[in-house]
Amino acid sequence: MIDSWSQEERLRHELETLRRRNALLKVEAGRLRAVFNNAQDCVFIKDLDRTYIQVNRAMELFLGRPAGEILGKRLDELDERGLSDQSDDDDRRVLSGEVVETIRKTNWQGRERVFHLIKFPWREESGRVAGICGIMRDVSQLSQAQKALRKSEAHLRALVQGTGDAIITLNSERIITDCNPAFLTQFGYKREEVIGASARIMHPSRQSYEEFGQAAYPDMIAGGLWRGEWLYQGADGRLFPMETVLSELSGSGREGEIYVAVMRDISQRKAAENLLTASEHRFRELFDNMFSGVAVYEAVNQGEEFIFKDMNRTALAMYGLEKEQILGRPVREVFPGVEDLGLFQVFQAVWRDGRPRKHPATFYKDGLIGQWVENYVYKLPSGEVVAIFEDMSKRRQDEEDLRWESQVNAALAGLTHALIAHQPDIKSLAGQVLEYAKELTQSRHGYVSYIDPQSREMLSHTLANMSQEDCGLPDQMKATAFKLGPEGRYPGLWGHSLNSGESFYVSDPAGHPSAKGLPQGHIPIADFLSVPVLFAGELVGQISLANSRDGYNQRHVRAVEQLAEVYALALHRIRSEERRGQLEIQLRQAHKMEALGTLAGGIAHDFNNILAAVLGYAELIADDLPKDHSCQADLANLVKAGQRAKNLVRQILGFSRQGEQELRPLRLEPVVRESLELLRATLPATISIRAQLEPLAGMVRADPTMIHQIIMNLCSNAAYAMHALGGLLEVRLEREVLDEEAAANFAELEPGAYQVIRVADTGHGMDAATLDRIFEPFFTTKETGQGTGMGLAVAHGIVKSMRGAILVRSEVGRGSEFWVYLPETACRAEEAGRLGLEQMPRGRERVLFVDDEKALAELGGRILGRLGYTVTALSDSHQALELFKREPGAFDLVVTDQTMPGLTGLQLAREMLAIDPHLPIILCTGHSEQVSEEIARRVGIRRFLLKPLSVTKLAQVVRQLLDQVAAEPAGGDHPPAGEGLQ
Numbered sequence: 001m002i003d004s005w006s007q008e009e010r011l012r013h014e015l016e017t018l019r020r021r022n023a024l025l026k027v028e029a030g031r032l033r034a035v036f037n038n039a040q041d042c043v044f045i046k047d048l049d050r051t052y053i054q055v056n057r058a059m060e061l062f063l064g065r066p067a068g069e070i071l072g073k074r075l076d077e078l079d080e081r082g083l084s085d086q087s088d089d090d091d092r093r094v095l096s097g098e099v100v101e102t103i104r105k106t107n108w109q110g111r112e113r114v115f116h117l118i119k120f121p122w123r124e125e126s127g128r129v130a131g132i133c134g135i136m137r138d139v140s141q142l143s144q145a146q147k148a149l150r151k152s153e154a155h156l157r158a159l160v161q162g163t164g165d166a167i168i169t170l171n172s173e174r175i176i177t178d179c180n181p182a183f184l185t186q187f188g189y190k191r192e193e194v195i196g197a198s199a200r201i202m203h204p205s206r207q208s209y210e211e212f213g214q215a216a217y218p219d220m221i222a223g224g225l226w227r228g229e230w231l232y233q234g235a236d237g238r239l240f241p242m243e244t245v246l247s248e249l250s251g252s253g254r255e256g257e258i259y260v261a262v263m264r265d266i267s268q269r270k271a272a273e274n275l276l277t278a279s280e281h282r283f284r285e286l287f288d289n290m291f292s293g294v295a296v297y298e299a300v301n302q303g304e305e306f307i308f309k310d311m312n313r314t315a316l317a318m319y320g321l322e323k324e325q326i327l328g329r330p331v332r333e334v335f336p337g338v339e340d341l342g343l344f345q346v347f348q349a350v351w352r353d354g355r356p357r358k359h360p361a362t363f364y365k366d367g368l369i370g371q372w373v374e375n376y377v378y379k380l381p382s383g384e385v386v387a388i389f390e391d392m393s394k395r396r397q398d399e400e401d402l403r404w405e406s407q408v409n410a411a412l413a414g415l416t417h418a419l420i421a422h423q424p425d426i427k428s429l430a431g432q433v434l435e436y437a438k439e440l441t442q443s444r445h446g447y448v449s450y451i452d453p454q455s456r457e458m459l460s461h462t463l464a465n466m467s468q469e470d471c472g473l474p475d476q477m478k479a480t481a482f483k484l485g486p487e488g489r490y491p492g493l494w495g496h497s498l499n500s501g502e503s504f505y506v507s508d509p510a511g512h513p514s515a516k517g518l519p520q521g522h523i524p525i526a527d528f529l530s531v532p533v534l535f536a537g538e539l540v541g542q543i544s545l546a547n548s549r550d551g552y553n554q555r556h557v558r559a560v561e562q563l564a565e566v567y568a569l570a571l572h573r574i575r576s577e578e579r580r581g582q583l584e585i586q587l588r589q590a591h592k593m594e595a596l597g598t599l600a601g602g603i604a605h606d607f608n609n610i611l612a613a614v615l616g617y618a619e620l621i622a623d624d625l626p627k628d629h630s631c632q633a634d635l636a637n638l639v640k641a642g643q644r645a646k647n648l649v650r651q652i653l654g655f656s657r658q659g660e661q662e663l664r665p666l667r668l669e670p671v672v673r674e675s676l677e678l679l680r681a682t683l684p685a686t687i688s689i690r691a692q693l694e695p696l697a698g699m700v701r702a703d704p705t706m707i708h709q710i711i712m713n714l715c716s717n718a719a720y721a722m723h724a725l726g727g728l729l730e731v732r733l734e735r736e737v738l739d740e741e742a743a744a745n746f747a748e749l750e751p752g753a754y755q756v757i758r759v760a761d762t763g764h765g766m767d768a769a770t771l772d773r774i775f776e777p778f779f780t781t782k783e784t785g786q787g788t789g790m791g792l793a794v795a796h797g798i799v800k801s802m803r804g805a806i807l808v809r810s811e812v813g814r815g816s817e818f819w820v821y822l823p824e825t826a827c828r829a830e831e832a833g834r835l836g837l838e839q840m841p842r843g844r845e846r847v848l849f850v851d852d853e854k855a856l857a858e859l860g861g862r863i864l865g866r867l868g869y870t871v872t873a874l875s876d877s878h879q880a881l882e883l884f885k886r887e888p889g890a891f892d893l894v895v896t897d898q899t900m901p902g903l904t905g906l907q908l909a910r911e912m913l914a915i916d917p918h919l920p921i922i923l924c925t926g927h928s929e930q931v932s933e934e935i936a937r938r939v940g941i942r943r944f945l946l947k948p949l950s951v952t953k954l955a956q957v958v959r960q961l962l963d964q965v966a967a968e969p970a971g972g973d974h975p976p977a978g979e980g981l982q
Contacts, residue, residue, distance in 0.1 A: 014135070015099075015118050015120065015135065019120070036054075036056050037056050037057055038056075038057070039056055039058060040058060040137075041058060041135050041136060041137040042055075042056065042058045042059040042061075042062045042115075042134075042135070042136040042137070042138075043055070043056045043058065043059060043133075043134070043135055043136075044056070044059050044133075044134050044136075045122060045131055045132065045133050045134075046091065046131055046132040046134070047130070047131045047132075048095065048129075048130065048131060049074070050074050050075070050088070050091045050095075050132065051071075051072055051073055051074050052070050052071050052072070052073060052074075052075075053071060053072075053131065054071070055067055055070050055071065059136075062136070062138075063078055065078065075087050075088075076088070090102065090117075090119050091119070091132055094119045094120060094121050094129075094132045095121065095129055095132065096129075097121055097129060098121075099118070099119070099120040099121075100117075100118070100119045100120075101116075101117070101118045101119075102117050103115065103116055103117070103139075104117050104136075113138060114138070114139050115136050115137065115138055115139065116136070116137045116139045117134065117135070117136045118134065118135045118136075119132055119133070119134045120132075120133055120134075121133075161180055161181060163180065163182060164182055164264075165182055165262050165263060165264045166179070166180065166182045166183035166186045166187070166242070166262070166263040166264075166265075167179065167180045167182065167183060167260065167261070167262050167263070168180075168183055168194075168199075168260070168261050168263075169249060169259065169260050169261075170199060170258070170259040170260075170261065171258060171259070172258055172259075173198075174198060174199045174200075174213070174259075175196060175197070175198060175199075176194050176195060176196070176197055176198070176199060177195065177196075178195065179191065179194050179195070183263075186234070186240075186242075186263075186265060187201075187202065187232070187234045187235060188234045188235035188236050188238075189201070189235050193235075201235075202232045202233065203232065203233060204231065204232070204233035204239060208230075208231070212230055215228065216228065216244070216246050217246070220246045220247065220248070220259075221248075224247060224248060225245065225246070225247045226244075226245070226246045226247075227243075227244070227245050227246075228243075228244055229241055229242070229243050229244070229266065230242060230244050232263070240265055240267045241265075241266050241267060241270050242263040242264060242265055242266060243263070243264045243266050244261060244262070244263045244264075245261070245262045245263075246259060246260075246261045247259070247260055248260075287310075287312050288312045288313040288314070289312075289313065289314070290312060290314055290388075291314060291390075292314065292388050292389065292390050293311070293312065293314045293315030293318050293388070293389045293390065293391075294311070294312040294314070294315060294386065294387070294388050294389075295308065295310070295311045295312075295315055295331075295386070295387045295389070296308070296309040296310040296311070296380075296384050296385070296386050297309060297331060297347065297384060297385045297386075297387070298383075298384055298385075299347075299351045299383065299384075299385060303347075303348045303351045303352060305330050305331075305332070306330065306331045306344075306347050306351075306385060307328055307329060307330050307331070308326040308327055308328065308329055308330075308331065308334065309327070309384060310323075310327070311323060311326055315389070318391055319369065321334075331344065331347070332344065335364075335366065335369075336366045336367070337364055337365055337366040337369075338364075341359075341362055341364050341373075342359065342362065343359050343375055343377075343387070346359050346375070346377050347377060347385050347387070350377045350378060350379050350385055351379060351383075351385050354379045356376065356377065356378035356379075357376075357377050357378075358374075358375070358376050358377075359374065359375040359376075359377065360374060361373065361374040361392045362374075371391050371392075371393045372391070372392035372393045372395075372396055373389055373390065373391060373392060374389060374390050374392050375387050375388070375389040376388045376389070404555065404559075407440060408440060408559045408562060411436040411439070411440055411559075411563065412562060412563065412566060414436065415432055415433065415436055415563065415566050415567075416566060418432055425574070426450055426461070426571065426574060427461035429567070429570050429571075429574070430448035430449065430450065430460070430461055430541075430567075431448070431461070433448045433543065433563055433566075433567045434446055434447065434448045434543070436563055437543055437545055437559075437560050437563055438545065440556070440559045440560070440563075441529065441545055441548050441552065441556045441559070441560065442548050442549035442550060443529075443545040443546060443547060443548045443549075444546070444547040444548075444549075445523060445545070445546040445547050446543070446544055446545035446546055447460045447544055448460070448541070448542070448543050448544075448567070449482065449541055449542050449544075450533075450540060450541040450571055451539055451540050451541055451542075452481075453575070456484055457481045457482065457483050457484065458481065458482035458483075458490065458498065458541075458542060459481050459482075460482065482494065482495075491516060492514060492515070492516040493506075493509055493512055493514050493515045493516065493528060493530075494530065494542070494544055495514065496512070496514040496530065497530040497531060497532045497542065497544075498532055498539060498542055500532075501532055501534065501539065502532070503529075503530065503531040503532065503557045503560070503561055504529075504530060504557075505527065505528065505529040505530075505552035505553075505556065505557055506527065506528050506529075507526075507527045507551060507552070508527075509525045509526075509527065509528040509546075510525075512528075523546075523547075524547075525546045525547065526546070526547050527546065527547065527548055527551055527552055528544070528545070528546050528552075529544065529545045529546075529548070529552045529556060529557065529560065530542065530543070530544040530545075531543045531544075531557065531560045531561050531564050532564070533564045533567055533568045533571070534564075534568060535568040535569070535571065535572050540568055540571050540572070541564075541567060541568070541571060543560055543563065543564055543567065545560070579744070579745060609853050609856060609926065609947065609948075611948045614638070615639060615948055615950070616856070616859040616860075616863065616948075616949070616951065617859060618635050618638045618639050619639070619950075619951045620859070620862060620863065620866075620951075621635055623866070664701065664702075664703075665699045665700075665701060665825055666699055666700055666701070666702045666703075666704065666707070667695070667696070667699050668696065668699075668700060668702075668707065668733060668755055668757070668822070669693050669694070669695045669696060669733055671704050671707045671708065671711075672691075672693055672707065672711055672731065672733060672757065673691070673693055674708075675707070675708050675711035675712060675715075676689060676691055676711070676715070676731060678708075678712075679711070679712060679715050679716075683719050683729070684719075684723065684726070686722075686725070686726025686727075687719055687722050687723075687726055687727060687728075687729055688726075688727075688728050688729065689729050689730075689731065690728060690729070690730045690731070691730075691731045691732075692730075692731070692732040692733070693731070693732070693733045694733060696733065696735050696755055698735065698753060698755060698824040698825075699824065699825055700755055700802070700822040700823065700824060700825060701802065701825045702802055702822065706798045706801075706802070709794060709795065709798055710757070710795045710798055710799065710820060711731075711757070711759075713792060713794060713795040714757075714759045714792075714795060714818050714820070715729060715731070715759060717792060718759055718760075718761035718763065718816065718818075719761075720763075721761050721763025721764055721765070721815070721816060722761055722762060722763040722764075724764075727761060727762035727763055727815070728761070728762045729759070729760075729761050730758070730759070730760040730761075731757070731758070731759055732756075732757075732758040732760075733755065733756070733757060733758075734755070734756045734758060735753065735754070735755055735756070735824075736753075736754050736756050736821075737752070737753050737754075738751050738752060738753075738754060739751055746805045746807070746821070748800070748803075748804075748805045749804075749805050749821060749823075750823075752823060752824070753823070753824040754804070754821040754822060754823055754824060755821075755822050755824060756819055756820065756821055756822075757818075757819070757820040757822070758817065758818070758819050758820075759817070759818045759820075760815065760816070760817040760818070761815050761816055761817075762815045763815050763816065764812065764813065764815075765810045765811050765812045765813055765814050765815050765816055766810040766812065766816060767812050771808065771810060774792050774808070775792050775793055775796040775806075795820075799820055799821075799822070802822055802823070803823055804820065804821050804822040804823060805820075805821045806818060806819070806820055806821075807819040807821070840867060840951065840952060840955040840956075841867070841955055841956060841958075841959035842867045842868040842869075842955075842959075843867065843868055843869050843958070843959055843962060844868050844869065844870070845869055845870070845892035845893060845962050846869070846870045846871075846872075846890060846891045846892050846893075847864050847869045847870065847871045847872070847891065847892065847893045847894070847895060847958070848871075848872050848874070848880060848883070848884065848891045848893070848894045848895070849861050849864065849871055849872065849873045849874070849895045849896075850873075850874050850875075850877055850880045850894070850895070850896040850897060850900070850905075850908065851873075851875060851896070851897040851900070851924075852875050852876075852877070852897060852899075852900040852901060853875065853897075854875045856897070857873040857874060857875045858873055860873060860895060860949075860954070861873030863951050863954060863955070864895075864954070864955075864958065867955055867958075869958070872891070876902070877896070877900045877901075877902050877903035877904075877905075877907075877908050878902045878903060880896075880908065881903060881908055881911050881912070884911075884912055884915065885915065888915050888916050889916075891919075892920075892962060892965075893919075893920050893921075893922070893958065893961065893962055893965075894909075894912060894919060894920070894921045894922070895921075895922045895924065895954075895958070896908055896909065896921065896922070896923060896924070897924050897925070897947075898923055898924065898925035898931050899925065899926075905923050905924070905925070905931075906923070906931060906935065906936070906939055906941075909921050909923065909939050909940065909941050910939055910940075913939070913940045917940065918965075918968075920942045920943075920961050920962070920964075920965050921940070921941050921942060921943075922941075922942065922943040922944075922945060922957060922958070922961065923936055923941045923943070923944050923945070924945045924946075924947055924949060925944075925945075925946065925947060926946065926947035926948070942961055942964075943957050943961055945957060
């Protein structure tokens with residue numbers, strides 16, 4: 001089509017040339033005539049009647065007539081092919097001034113001909129149309145070519161449009177000028193997005209676009225074609241490889257379209273190639289990484305020889321070979337013993353008949369190798385023979401190891417079952433462990449022992465297993481103790497594993513550095529194995545064996561270590577059960593003591609109130625009588641008796657842990673030493689005292705009187721146990737740090753540092769029944785009149801009040817030993833002082849005194865009244881509160897008891913302080929466990945006194961508190977609640 005249009009343009013140009021020739025016809029008539037006559041195209045001229053007035057030779061040939069027969073005639077007179085009708089119409093249009101261009105088809109000389117005809121007016125100089133000029137060219141061949149071209153173009157376009165390859169055309173700027181549907185489908189664009197766009201849209205990056213230009217265009221320009229693979233990107237960001245052919249586009253007829261690129265998606269091919277590569281790699285990896293060795297052989301000389309074609313890594317490693325050492329070499333050269341093994345004959349048989357064969361495990365040996373090997377041989381379709389083989393030496397060893405592990409596991413299972421099904425003691429447990437250990441190691445002798453946690457001695461109940469006929473050891477050694485040496489290490493060969501904490505075995509026991517020789521009569525020891533028994537890193541026992549049938553090895557050590565682990569767990573379980581029993585006893589004792597303490601505390605509280613009235617009124621009577629009155633001596637004796645009763649109450653409260661003592665940082669060594677000096681004078685000469693009282697750096701929070709009571713009670717109890725035969729009383733002062741495990745042995749103690757008072761005697765000791773009751777009040781084994789049974793109970797209560805604990809151990813006939821654990825404090829020692837007697841301070845303030853005991857309320861009122869105060873004494877706490885609510889400003893101070901019906905002292909204080917937060921209040925109690933200083937401080941109470949109250953103490957505290965309140969800024973905040981509690 002493009003060529004036909006080019007021809008038309010050329011014909012128009014020639015027509016114009018003819019017109020110019022007509023204009024110059026007169027000038028160039030001769031030359032034009034020559035051109036006219038010799039033109040290849042048919043040229044003719046008609047007059048106004050459409051008759052031919054001039055034709056050239058080409059026209060004569062076309063019409064098949066000479067010029068003489070043509071001139072003067074019209075076409076319809078000459079036409080033999082039916083062209084006149086169309087010609088007449090064309091002529092009329094030309095005569096009207098048009099130029100007519102048309103294509104005429106006709107049959108000529110037996111075939112269809114096609115003519116290109118141009119007719120135009122012939123004008124005179126005046127411009128009038130004088131005739132018709134025509135030019136006709138035979139374009140039959142051109143028409144056929146054009147028809148063929150159009151058909152070819154149609155076929156090509158159909159091919160381009162229908163192909164699965166993406167096709168684009170580009171100009172010199174790499175701008176896309178056209179594309180086929182496959183391109184749009186492949187890249188995911190619309191046509192309007194592609195035409196006129198840069199080829200950059202096909203590339204995932206600018207770098208890819210530029211690298212393509214650098215790689216493809218120079219080669220394409222130089223050779224006319226570039227072929228290669230490239231990774232492109234679609235509109236959705238998907239990447240895909242395409243095989244690309246880039247070439248120059250020639251003769252397109254479209255301006256600027258100079259390159260064509262044909263691209264084929266090779267993703268599937270690449271995937272297939274990758275899959276094939278991966279498959280080959282996978283099978284190579286499988287081949288090389290098989291646990292079995294694999295060798296591939298090629299048969300030569302009709303199976304007379306087999307040479308190596310390949311061998312996997314497992315096989316190469318099995319024999320320490322490199323692949324280059326074996327490829328192409330005969331198998332009998334590499335493995336000389338292959339024929340003796342019988343494997344070479346198997347190769348030949350498999351190669352001949354193609355049936356796979358298994359060659360059973362057989363021992364292969366040559367100058368370098370000795371192993372059990374099993375082969376499986378088969379033939380490949382290629383004719384190659386493959387042998388898959390395994391080194392059975394390890395399997396045979398594994399089978400032996402498995403048999404051994406089964407024995408060990410059976411022993412462990414049997415031992416564990418025995419432990420779960422029964423509650424064995426240490427002796428029977430050790431016997432079971434020894435029997436299993438001897439059976440596993442084929443030992444004739446041995447022992448299983450445990451470490452006493454207190455003495456660290458090694459105790460064994462199993463030496464009897466060293467039979468009498470083999471061992472001359474005396475019978476009493478059936479249960480014996482292996483003691484620590486003087487340097488704190490276990491002596492001899494048996495002690496080596498205990499000292500090092502590591503297992504060992506030796507085939508020459510006498511030559512071992514730790515060997516000390518054997519006692520007389522001991523069986524000979526040919527070899528020896530010893531394993532320490534550890535639990536959580538702590539040495540708890542030992543398993544030792546001697547005289548194995550085949551000698552010991554590391555496997556025996558591991559087996560016995562496994563038995564040792566079970567034995568350690570069992571020991572821990574037994575000791576935990578014992579410890580739990582001890583703790584349960586301690587807990588029951590603590591509950592019993594708690595109940596007795598509560599009872600004693602209640603009794604002491606009531607007795608305090610009675611005692612307070614007795615002492616208070618005695619002091620008032622003594623104050624009323626003249627100093628020289630005869631009753632003054634009786635009253636003094638009465639006060640002394642009351643003071644003794646007061647001390648008895650303090651003992652009861654100390655036992656019940658309800659007493660209030662003045663606790664302060666205290667060094668124990670001076671107080672204990674002073675107590676022993678006082679005690680020495682009271683003990684008979686048959687009792688010796690050995691004191692080891694090293695000064696300790698730390699201190700405890702205690703009252704010196706409390707420590708005196710503890711020492712005196714414990715030592716008096718020890719002295720009584722030795723009074724008949726005499727003995728040794730030992731008192732030691734030590735420091736001990738309890739970790740969590742050690743503290744767990746005591747129900748009351750927390751981990752930390754403690755100072756320990758140890759009191760031991762060599763008396764008659766106590767049985768278990770006595771030990772269960774020694775801390776009960778009024779329990780005593782002494783004869784009537786020789787003891788109250790309060791000594792140990794009071795000591796127990798004091799220690800508990802200091803957050804400590806007492807541990808006792810005693811055996812009948814072997815004496816008793818007490819350990820008193822007192823927690824250390826980080827506080828520094830304070831100077832202790834006592835207020836001396838002084839003139840009672842007086843005042844005139846208003847005081848509200850409340851106590852549910854009428855006698856005590858009246859007594860408090862009389863005492864303070866005599867000191868000048870205006871006192872309102874009430875025995876009803878509700879009445880006191882109502883009075884205060886009516887007149888909150890009527891009182892400068894309130895003194896109240898704690899334990900009262902209705903409202904307690906704390907409740908009364910809360911109600912009053914809610915009305916007047918600055919009101920000073922003194923709280924009195926004889927039962928301090930019901931209320932503490934901390935509780936009183938939080939409520940807002942200023943002072944805290946213990947009953948029974950002395951006149952002097954009450955007078956001093958009342959005056960001090962009133963003076964303190966008076967010194968506070970008016971309307972200001974009073975000191976923190978509870979400050980200065982006493």
